[in-house]
Amino acid sequence: MDDATRTSSPRWPRVRTPDPTLGRSSRPEMKPVSVERVPGAPAHAKADVDPPTKPKRQRIVLDDGPVAPVRPYLHSRSELAQQTSWGATLIADQIHGLLKIGVLFALLTVAVVGGLPLVMWLLPDFARLEVVGVPLAWLLLGVAPFPVLGGIGLLFVRVTERHERAFVDMIEHRG
């Protein structure tokens, strides 16, 4: 998982391809910073040379390139895995949050689609209206529900994925 691209991208509804490393240890191996070792002055020369005038050569590296940050996230993850009191609370909150989103969307669906039979039953005159020769009821029942349901599904996927990403960020950036 490329951590940098995920957390720094501001556009959250980003299509993410399934990650091939999922299920394994989820961080790539951090490469040790390669500091080139430079041999000191040869031993046989030491006696001949005046030490103050010829100091040992040393290469000073000012920029190491990308350095792995300290990884507190592994610590948080193991707290989750071991269900310490903090980890258990965290996951309970997460389940609660996801459930809340789910129930909200279920209520939305019930209100939009589940309300249709009741509306048709309570307002028969409304059900008999016509729009350009097509009965309104047939548009409402035969065509409209499908894009609406698709839209609800799309919105749900986006909201849930954002919620989960926030949770992951929280775990990974806990100091």
Next chain:
Amino acid sequence: MTGLQIAAAVAVVVVAVVTYTLGRRSATRSGQDFDFARRTVRSRRNAAAMSGEYLCAALFIGITGVVLAEGADGLWYPIGFTAGFVALLIFVAAPLRRSGAYTMPDFIDARVPGAGMRGLASLVAALIGVLYLLPQLHGAELAARTLFGGPDWAGPVALTVLVLITVLGGGMRAITVTLAFQYWLKMFAIIAPTLVMLVVFIGSAPGGAPHGITSDDPPVFARDSTIRISEPVTLRVEAPTKFEAHGEIAGHPTDGPTTWSPQRGPLEVGADTTLTFEAGAPVPVLAGHPAGNADWLDPSGGDVWDLLGTYSLLLALVLGTMGLPHILVRYYTNPDGIAARRTTLHVLLFVGIFAVFPIMLAVLSRLYVPRLLVTGETDTALLLLPSAMLGGGLAGQIVTAVLVAGIFSAVLAAASGLVFSVAGVISTGVLPERLRKQQLGAVLVAAAALAMALAAPRIDLAHTLSHAFALAASTFCPVLVLGIWWRGLKAKGAAAAMVIGAGLVLTAIGLEVAALQRGEEAPVLIQHPALVSVPVAFFVAIAVSKMSRRRVPADVDDLMLRMHAPDPLGFLRDRSFPRQTEEQTRSGLTRHRRHGHG
């Protein structure tokens, strides 16, 4: 053989051969293809495969049939079929995938382990599977009889043999490719004929003038029609109707011209009667169905019980989708929870696009093949509509052949998928250790379904299918939803919910069959029991779990964490393969392939 029969036969053979070849070619890696598929199948193709399995005969021809018969009241079926995937998406998709369960019994085994739990769950899955196979077999019977004639048993028997060949021969193994193909075939087979017929309809409307669909009158026969009634029916007449009858009318032998007016009450026609109507005569309809077009178009009629029936049907369809064995199996081919959600979303969109077309065809059927309203065989509308609209020439034959290909593909995909998944479930959960072979399971399931299909009374396909949904909604839905979202669900609660939910639904089905055999119409909540059985099952699950004194085992917390932790944290760990898959590797299911490919 007529040209139409030849065209239909060619379509069936082509679909069967292509399905089988695709399946065998892509199933070269024995036993492990699910594992390989898991990493490579993208959510859209996976969704096409899942939709390919879901769009069964009852959706393909059943929606048209039920809308043609019941009008606006039938529109709740496609809505429910689509909305089921919203419920699946919201409450089940991602956690189910992350749990690593391959079938419902696997999930129950992992979440609420206990003695006999796997067996009970397998039994329920088998029941749902057999109930779901019923409309597929009846669909095959209808199609075979309408197109080719012949005895009633020919269609179901032929389908069962074909399904067993596909499943045992391995044609259904690498199902993703096959099913995705089936899905696109079905999409084409419904969209292209609909468009052709809509064009013809719009072109012919000014001159040919089919009777306006929005007028108050009943539909009329477009041309002289002779209808043979093989079983006694009760018809409803809205206007004085002249016809010629040979046989038995209202208990009296009749032979010659007759007039029947609405004042004389329902028109009872005896068995083996031939009715001949002239062009322009109003069409009598089966008692209990809306007669006039305005009535047919109007969704608002009926009393409170009808409203409750509508809600009961919707509840069954929406919550039942998550308990269908052949749908749950497909979740395992997703790489992770996020992919599972996206797959479900795609299926939702695919099914939603599909559902519009049978509705349009139903409206056309009302105009062009109203004779089906007399016999009540509205499910055959799709097969008869093309020749009625386009004539018996080449155009009609081609369109019929395309539709037949779609219908056959729908029947074959759903039936094979069901037999395959249920066979795996019962071979590990129900059969004794010595007989634990998937082939045996497949034969048992197919035989049970065939026997039931031949014995069961024929009712609307969509209605038969709704029983399978009601059963799934009253058994697996509470266990899944509570198991995923409520830590406190215990084995006793889950078992009690499944037993009571299944008991209620099966009782209702039994009562309905009994009522049908007495020639009565069953009460609404017997026809659609979900409004009672689903809340009862949920209540029982919660109450019994609360009363059970056993503590929730510690590994439940582990499972809850795995089901709900986002994928990047890496808690997803798939169990080593489910037992039945490993066994297939060893058993004969794949043996021929290993020989064949060296």
